[in-house]
Amino acid sequence: MQAKWIWNGEKESENLYVIARTKFECPSAGTAELLISADSDFAAYLNGKFLGRGQFSDYPEAKTYTRIPVETAAGKNELEIRAYYCGGDFLNHLKGTPRLWAEVRSGDTVLAASGRDWEIAEDPGFRAGPIEKLNPMLGYTWEYDARKNIPVFSAAVELDFEDEPTERPVPMILPGEAIRERTVWHGYFKRREPDAFPGAAMGTDMVAPIFGPFDGTFGELPPDSDGWVLIVDLGRESAGLLHFEVEAAAGTVLDIAHGEHLELGRVLTMSNERVRTYGDRYICREGDNQFTFCFRRYGARYLEMHISNVRGPVRVKSFTLLPTDLKLPVPAEFHTEDRLLETTHRIGIRTLELCMHEHYEDCPWREQSLYGYDSRNQMLFGYYAFGNYDFAAASLKLLGDSMQENGFLNLTAPGDLKVFIPCFTFAWLAALREHELYSGSRDAYLYSREKILASIPQFMARKTAEGLFLPPPDPPGRQTWNFCEWVEGLNGQETSAGDDRVPTAYYNLYLTEALRAVGELEQDEELLKTASELGRRTEAFFWREEEGCYATRPNQEYRHSHIQYLFLALGLVPEGRKQRVIDAASSPRLIGSTYSSYIYMIRAMAACGKIAELDERLRRDFEKMALSGATSFWEVAGGATGFSSYGGSLCHGWSCAGIYFDGAYRLGIMPLEPGFRTFALAVHPAGLSSMSGEVPTPYGPIRIRWKVLDDGTVSVHLRHPAETRPAVIAEGIRLD
Structure with missing residues (x-):
């Protein structure tokens, strides 16, 4: 490869946008391919035609390139690449170094390769440098001034990087045709915080709806108002690139928010004391403004636009998303006389699709992050929907690459908030075994095998007198979050002095499952024996005879359904105790399970012959969403109100356990080899x-x-x- 890593030579900062370009000659029209890589993202154009966008979610030290087919013209061709550098650590991104690499090839002939002969400029329209974050998970907001459209180019600077990117493991996603939106309502507003950033300004605007038909044109503002409001409905939960076409006077400001639900008729633009904000800003040039933001997917059903600094009529011709749907196999057929069951199955399929792009993501709206626990669920459910074993393997490898020195994965991959959850690493190990069972391939496991085998002693480094194990202490600069599930007593937030020296049932149960998984992958009888012995000791230590159930911690009064289901699903409960345990698990005296852990509930109840009760539970949970008009399944039972400040996601990959139950139990097919x-x-x-x-x-x-x-x-x-x-x-x- 001839390409060199380049950038503009400016001092490294955060939130940077550049435009790089070059010209090359072709003797005749033909086909070629563009290989391109960027830290952090790119959108490519040849002779003014959009080619593609979207850097694979890789690591700064292991960059990947995207292969894009192109049609070259006879004679002179101009390649333009718009690149974005994030420059911050988030749950879906690791800070790297701003750089761009690209090469155009026709067969063995290199037509263009990035180097010092390229030109590069800061994109003058975007606000660069420090800017408000959407939230700690997803990245920065953006502001674009379309009046500033004349970049100043200079020679690109070749960077001192010798690494060559490797081809990405997941295909690039091309945006689809614009979703047809529908106006929910339009009106006008009075701004109370004119100097606030977009999300906060929108959130504090006082709005007044106008009742009646709307043709997309706003005329003269009512007296004592500051601008117009428009809210549109995309018809269902969607993921895609923001796209709009607006005709307005120069200087007209468009503040744009996105969300999954309406509260009092409006999109949630900020929450958590403004730590989370979902507003971006565009300033119009004179006349027609067609704009697509290529550097972030939006997860939304509703879009809201506040139009201020109005200097004449404003016409909104389009305000929507261009869908970014991963190309997947046709979903496996599923038919029954129960139409509502078919509906919930389809909603589950749609939810899984929305949470898959370059990797699995927990939700398309709030985080777009790859977790070891969430993705284990999504993989298992997806095996019954699509198969998609290669996609699962790519995510498993990304997770493996995040392993720290203490043997545990980062919270997300790639991403870093200086926090990790031990049980999520154990879920990843179980997912590797399940991937082998369903796909027949050991490749994902072998990719991380050496690191896994070296990490096992570290999982068991802190042993108690009872032969149980404790989570690791906080490593330098990081925090161990002893989380298991979003319920009181398992969320890792109720802690007291000395808790780090007290064993928990869930650490030892998830560790038992992980040791068993690796033992089966290795066909290692000693490791399987270790898992069996740990399971036996855990069962004996946490059993409470007088209560007929298992404790979560020896120093805690909480009792959890999830813990009972874990013991049952892992086959650790003696026969004489099973009935008492399964009865306790469904009792209101225990803190119930959430959707994230339903695979254990399904396995436990099925093992105890409670299929009818299990069917009733799944129907009760998911049919109510379908009957309420949901087009994807919610993160928790409370929906948008499931967390403080309306932080609950209405589309979450871990909430599709019905797909697994339908395939593994209703249809009744499970792999043995x-x-x-x-x-x-x-x-x-x-x-x-x-x-x-x-x-x-x-x-x-x-x-x-x-x-x-x-x-x-x-x-x-x-x-x-x-x-x-x-x-x-x-x-x-x-x-x-």
Whole structure:
């Protein structure tokens, strides 16, 4: 490769936008390809035509390039790259060094390669340097002045980097056709904080709606008002690039907010004492303003625009998102006579799709971050929806690359808030074993194998007299967050002196599962024995005979359903205690589980024969969302109000456990050997009379159709790839 890393030579800062360009000759029109990499993001254009955008979410020390096919013209061609450097640490980004690398190739011929012969300029329209953050997770807000549109170019500076990027593991996503928006309401406002940043200014504006039809044109402002308001509905939860077309006088200010719900008819523009803000700003040039912001995906159903500094009529021709949907396999078929169940299944599929771009993300609105725990859920659910094993492997590797010296993963990958959650590392290890089972490939595990094996002694470095283990102490500059679930007593926020010397059930249970997973991946009998012994000791230590359930901490009165489900799902509960434990888990005297941990609830209840109760629970939780008009599943039962200051996400990947239950239990297909070479068939009708569907495998789908006969027998018609076979068939099933 001939390309060099370049930038503009200015002093490194944060929140920087540049434009780089070069010209090259082609003897005739033809096809070529652009290889491009940036820290942090890019949008590329050839001869004025948009080619693509979106740097893969990689690490500063291990950059990747994107391969983009291009059509070159005969003669002179001009390549322009608009690049953005974030320059901060967030949950979805690690601070690196501002740099750009690009090469245009036609076969073996290099037509253009970034170097000192390129020109580069600061983008004069964007406000650069320190600026308000959306939140600590997602990055910075942006401000753009379209009147400042004449960049001053100079020769690019070659940087002292010798590394060459490698090809990204996940394809680039091209934005789709604009979503057709619908006006919710329009009106005018009085601004109370004219000097505030956009999100705060919008949030404190006093608004007055105008009732009646709206054709997109605002005329003369009412007396004693400061601007216009427009709120649009995209029809459903969406993820994409902000795009609008507005005709206005020069200097007209557009403040733009995005959100998933309306509260008192408005989008949430700020919360948490202004720590979180969802407002950006655009200042119009004279006449037509067509604009697409290419450097951040928006997760939203609603968009809100406040128009100020009005100097004449304003016409809003378009105000929407360009969808950024990952190209996925067609979802596995799922059919039943229960139309509401089919609806919740489809909503689950849609939710998973919205939380997958360059990697799994917890939610498209608030964070867009890759967590070890959240993604383990999303992978497992996705195996029954799409298969998509390579996408899962890419995320597993990204997570592995975040491992710290103490053997634990960062909270997110790539990202850093100087905090990590031990249980999330253990969930990642379980996910590696599940990936092998469903995909048949060990590649994701082998990628991190050496680091994993070296980390296991560190997980067990702090041993108690009872033979249990304690979470690690805070490493230098970082905090150990002993979180497990968003409920009191498990959220790691109720701490007291000496807690770091007291064992918890959840640390030892998740560690047991992780040791078991690695033991199975390694076929290591000693490690499996260690996992078994730890599980036995954990069960004995936390059992409370008088209560008929397990404690969470020995020094705490809290009792949690999730802890009971963990013991049951991991097969640690003696037969004589199972009924008491499963009864306790569903009792109101225990603090209940949230959607994040439902895979354990499903496995525990199914293992105890509580399929009817499990079916009722899942229906109660997710049908109410569907019947309320939700187009994606919420993070927690409270929806937008589930956290303080309306911080709950209305689209969260961990809330799609129904997809897993539908495939693994209703259709009844689970892998026993890697890649479904052998699988179990155990249909659970749960009150339904018939069902048909597919379960993806690496060799093609397993297709199943079943019907409950008059005698209670389940008649099953099964078709499966030749490389797979049912090795275990449950009682009461008759194969036709």
